[in-house]
Amino acid sequence: MSDNRVRADGARVLADLNALRAIGTYKTGVHKPTFSEPHMRSLAWLEARLPEAGLAATIDGIGNVLGTSAKSGRKLLAGSHLESQNYAGWLDGPLGVVYALEAARVINPDPAVNGAVEVAAWCDEEGHFGSFLGSRSYVGGVAEAEIDAARDRNGDRTMRQALQDTGLAGRPRVTAERGRHVGYLEAHIEQGETLERGDLKIGVVTSIVGIWQYRISFIGEQNHAGTTRMEIRKDAGLALARFCVAIDDRFPKACGPRTVWTTGRITLDPGAPSIIPGRAEMLFQIRDDDPAVIERLEELLRSMIGDVNAEGRCSVALERIRTGAPAMMDAAFQNAIEAASTAFAGGKSVRMPSGAGHDAQVLATIMPAGMLFVPSIGGISHHWSENTADADIVTGAQVFVDACRRLLS
Ligand SMILES: [Zn+2]
Numbered sequence: 001m002s003d004n005r006v007r008a009d010g011a012r013v014l015a016d017l018n019a020l021r022a023i024g025t026y027k028t029g030v031h032k033p034t035f036s037e038p039h040m041r042s043l044a045w046l047e048a049r050l051p052e053a054g055l056a057a058t059i060d061g062i063g064n065v066l067g068t069s070a071k072s073g074r075k076l077l078a079g080s081h082l083e084s085q086n087y088a089g090w091l092d093g094p095l096g097v098v099y100a101l102e103a104a105r106v107i108n109p110d111p112a113v114n115g116a117v118e119v120a121a122w123c124d125e126e127g128h129f130g131s132f133l134g135s136r137s138y139v140g141g142v143a144e145a146e147i148d149a150a151r152d153r154n155g156d157r158t159m160r161q162a163l164q165d166t167g168l169a170g171r172p173r174v175t176a177e178r179g180r181h182v183g184y185l186e187a188h189i190e191q192g193e194t195l196e197r198g199d200l201k202i203g204v205v206t207s208i209v210g211i212w213q214y215r216i217s218f219i220g221e222q223n224h225a226g227t228t229r230m231e232i233r234k235d236a237g238l239a240l241a242r243f244c245v246a247i248d249d250r251f252p253k254a255c256g257p258r259t260v261w262t263t264g265r266i267t268l269d270p271g272a273p274s275i276i277p278g279r280a281e282m283l284f285q286i287r288d289d290d291p292a293v294i295e296r297l298e299e300l301l302r303s304m305i306g307d308v309n310a311e312g313r314c315s316v317a318l319e320r321i322r323t324g325a326p327a328m329m330d331a332a333f334q335n336a337i338e339a340a341s342t343a344f345a346g347g348k349s350v351r352m353p354s355g356a357g358h359d360a361q362v363l364a365t366i367m368p369a370g371m372l373f374v375p376s377i378g379g380i381s382h383h384w385s386e387n388t389a390d391a392d393i394v395t396g397a398q399v400f401v402d403a404c405r406r407l408l409s
Contacts, residue, residue, distance in 0.1 A: 089386025333370025
């Protein structure tokens with residue numbers, strides 16, 4: 001059935017992605033921090049393309065580009081982001097925006113479809129100024145005070161100044177019109193190697209994992225590193241190091257199939273080689289899409305902490321500093337992507353959670369949402385060498401357009 005219909009134009013998709021890569025090029029990737037000149041030029045590029053899809057374009061007061069349709073019938077919202085991490089890849093973000101644009105160009109003029117694809121480029125998904133500021137603003141989750149307080153993590157510029165510099169200050173922020181959209185669909189590179197290793201072409205995202213973060217503090221006794229005998233030391237740094245090893249021993253028996261955990265910053269106080277550290281602290285993160293797994297691991301952490309405290313040399317405290325509920329992707333969206341993969345990717349798809357955060361998790365708070373992944377070569381992302389085979393980009397575009405069609409029918 002799908003074969004009689006107009007398909008995505010693979011050459012046009014590749015040309016668009018390369019046009020965006022030519023703005024702010026860095027080696028084979030791009031450098032487009034939020035509100036930088038190349039980022040703004042990329043937004044203008046999109047704004048100029050949207051009328052080709054019968055969409056009226058706006059850049060709103062937080063830097064979201066939105067293309068809206070006057071066509072009657074159902075509306076599907078689709079998109080991603082156009083800024084990049086610093087000195088990073090060309091596809092992280094633009095792939096999803098160009099697929100959305102292509103779906104709109106193919107579907108919106110088609111009288112056989114009673115509905116339209118509307119396109120969005122969400123500002124600052126990469127978090128230069130905050131956390132999902134663009135998509136959160138669209139769902140009504142950003143207060144003016146948050147914008148007042150936001151500043152560039154890599155520079156001095158405040159967000160207010162950046163909005164002033166880019167001419168966006170004073171523009172209204174567009175928020176979602178409740179009930180307008182059947183949902184939100186986003187395509188993204190996988191940024192991992194599950195698809196490549198399995199010779200698969202499409203990842204059907206089931207959920208976007210939640211992130212839980214902890215501060216684990218150790219208190220021992222600060223003392224002279226030369227005169228304090230080993231047997232009587234209360235070395236908080238050593239207790240921390242042992243704890244890290246113990247986590248790695250015990251978590252694998254309690255975790256889920258895709259749980260990941262990471263120790264981030266470790267600090268030793270005072271951290272001088274001639275002083276036994278009296279205090280030590282580690283930031284620790286767990287990601288999973290099942291809150292029950294997190295609960296189990298948290299319980300395990302507490303019991304391990306109980307063991308250290310019972311041993312008596314050092315005391316340990318656990319503090320949860322961030323809780324992230326996972327975002328579940330809509331079942332009908334997953335089915336549509338899977339059916340489109342059967343039609344256009346030889347059925348080479350797999351259902352999988354996303355270990356990385358995406359705007360879809362924000363949109364999922366107000367409407368059904370879905371995501372599809374295309375393979376990342378070597379699983380590399382957030383690096384200028386990030387890439388996907390042209391053939392896989394084109395296959396992904398066909399699947400995306402067909403999934404949009406199914407969701408609008
Ligand atoms: Zn991204």
